[in-house]
Amino acid sequence: DAKTTQPPSMDCAEGRAANLPCNHSTISGNEYVYWYRQIHSQGPQYIIHGLKNNETNEMASLIITEDRKSSTLILPHATLRDTAVYYCIVRVASGWTDKLIFGTGTRLQVFP
């Protein structure tokens, strides 16, 4: 079962910041938060991941709350090409498996 909860859909105006929330209230201390996105019928694309601290890369920023029970993915200047389904996933940092458990994700629609 998915261990994250995301809103099913969101809209964002082109050029504005898109803030995608994720709830992972049962996250364990050794679990990372990962974000992937999937543009229609393509393979999921890695965006960013983090453990405790906020992270930023060329695509996005990840803000994780202090209690680690929720996080927000921020696309600072959304473009039409950012229209996709965004998945928030928790993943163990060590051990036996690289398994990813996908939830239903958030369908982000960026409009002109």
Added chain:
Amino acid sequence: KAGVTQTPRYLIKTRGQQVTLSCSPISGHRSVSWYQQTPGQGLQFLFEYFSETQRNKGNFPGRFSGRQFSNSRSEMNVSTLELGDSALYLCASSPGPGQGGTEAFFGQGTRLTVV
């Protein structure tokens, strides 16, 4: 650096047939995972392989099987195809288990249609 390569990209099979899909991971990656994506069930984990050993398996019938070769390339096989097996099959490549701080990279998938 080449990405994850899945072949074929599209496939049409008849009920009762069997099919083999191939995945070549990123060079140096030793872990390969397979996922099935359908409109009704979303993205579901099938199994993962590391060093030619199946490390984990999802909740799928025994008709779904896989293997990994010494060069880390992986194949998955579905026998006695059913209409419900029509899906996008995705392969993900990563360095190996226990490295949760690294990302998995996905291929473009194989679109299987069973008629």
